Amino acid sequence: MHITLHFKPNEGLEIPQQYNHILQGVIYNAIEPDLATFLHEKGFTSxxxxxxxxxxxxxxxxxxxDKNKGSIRFCDDIRMTISSPVNEFCNSVANGMLTKRWLNFGNNRVEAEKMIVQQYEVDKPQVRIRTLSPIVVYSTFLRPDGRKYTCYFQPxxxxxxRLVENNLRKKxxxxxxxEAPEGEVKVRKLGEVKLHVMSYKDTVIKGYSGKMELTGPRELLQMAVDAGLGSKNSQGFGCVEVV
Known part of the structure; x- marks a missing residue:
C-alpha cells in the first residue's frame, strides 16, 4: 500500500539537506507506540x-x-509517500498523521492537509517502476587488516x-x-540512472534513482513495490511507484 500525504508548512519548512532522519522520526511519532517499539527494537526477522x-x-x-547553511526550504505544498505491505502499519500512519494534524518536522510545524491511498497490484512477472527515493544496494567486505568496508552497486x-533478489527473498x-517461489529477479534500466551520494546520521550512503523494469516471481515484485527495493528502506531509500 502507498500513502501519499500532502503537508502545508506553517511559515515555510527549512530543514537540513540530509533530512531522512527527520522524516523517519515523523513516521515513528505518528504510529501507535507499541508498533513503533516493535519496529524499532525487533521488526520482522529472517x-x-x-x-x-x-x-x-x-x-x-x-x-x-541554501548551500552556505546546508539547508533546504520548502515554500508551500509538500508531498511525501510512505509504502508498506503491513496493513497495520499503513493504518496507523494514516490515522496518526491525520488525527494529530500538526506535525513536527525538526523545529518546524507542518499541517497534514490530505492523504491519498493507492494499492499497486502486481499481477504478472514484470513491472515498471520509478524511484521516489534512491535505491541502495551494497555488500560489506573485510580488508586484510580486519577493517570493514562497504561496496555499493549500480543497476x-x-x-x-543477485543482491536485490536475496534481499526480497528475506523480506x-x-x-x-x-519461502518465495523460485525464479530469478532481474532489474533493467529504462534510460539513465542518477547517482546520489547522501548522508544518514553521519554515514555516507550511495544510491541510484531512475526508471527500471523488474522481472521475476510476482510475489517478490509485489514485495519490492510495497516494502521498497534494495536496503535501508526504513531510512528513506528504495521507495518506488509503478508506472
Whole structure:
C-alpha cells in the first residue's frame, strides 16, 4: 500500500539537506507506540536479519537550497509517500498523521492537509517502476587488516540483481513466514540512472534513482513495490511507484 500525504508548512519548512532522519522520526511519532517499539527494537526477522518493511520517499514540492547553511526550504505544498505491505502499519500512519494534524518536522510545524491511498497490484512477472527515493544496494567486505568496508552497486553490474533478489527473498520470508517461489529477479534500466551520494546520521550512503523494469516471481515484485527495493528502506531509500 502507498500513502501519499500532502503537508502545508506553517511559515515555510527549512530543514537540513540530509533530512531522512527527520522524516523517519515523523513516521515513528505518528504510529501507535507499541508498533513503533516493535519496529524499532525487533521488526520482522529472517535469517538473523531484521526488516521494518516500510519505505518512504524524498519530499517533493517547490524548494530553495541554501548551500552556505546546508539547508533546504520548502515554500508551500509538500508531498511525501510512505509504502508498506503491513496493513497495520499503513493504518496507523494514516490515522496518526491525520488525527494529530500538526506535525513536527525538526523545529518546524507542518499541517497534514490530505492523504491519498493507492494499492499497486502486481499481477504478472514484470513491472515498471520509478524511484521516489534512491535505491541502495551494497555488500560489506573485510580488508586484510580486519577493517570493514562497504561496496555499493549500480543497476547493470553483475552482483546487483543477485543482491536485490536475496534481499526480497528475506523480506518475503520475514513477512509471510514462508519461502518465495523460485525464479530469478532481474532489474533493467529504462534510460539513465542518477547517482546520489547522501548522508544518514553521519554515514555516507550511495544510491541510484531512475526508471527500471523488474522481472521475476510476482510475489517478490509485489514485495519490492510495497516494502521498497534494495536496503535501508526504513531510512528513506528504495521507495518506488509503478508506472
Amino acid at each position: 535469517g538473523g536479519r531484521s526488516f521494518k518493511l516500510f519505505a518512504f520517499s524524498r519530499l517533493t514540492g517547490r524548494y530553495e537550497i 547493470g553490474e553483475p552482483d546487483y540483481d 518475503h520470508q520475514a513477512f509471510y513466514g514462508i
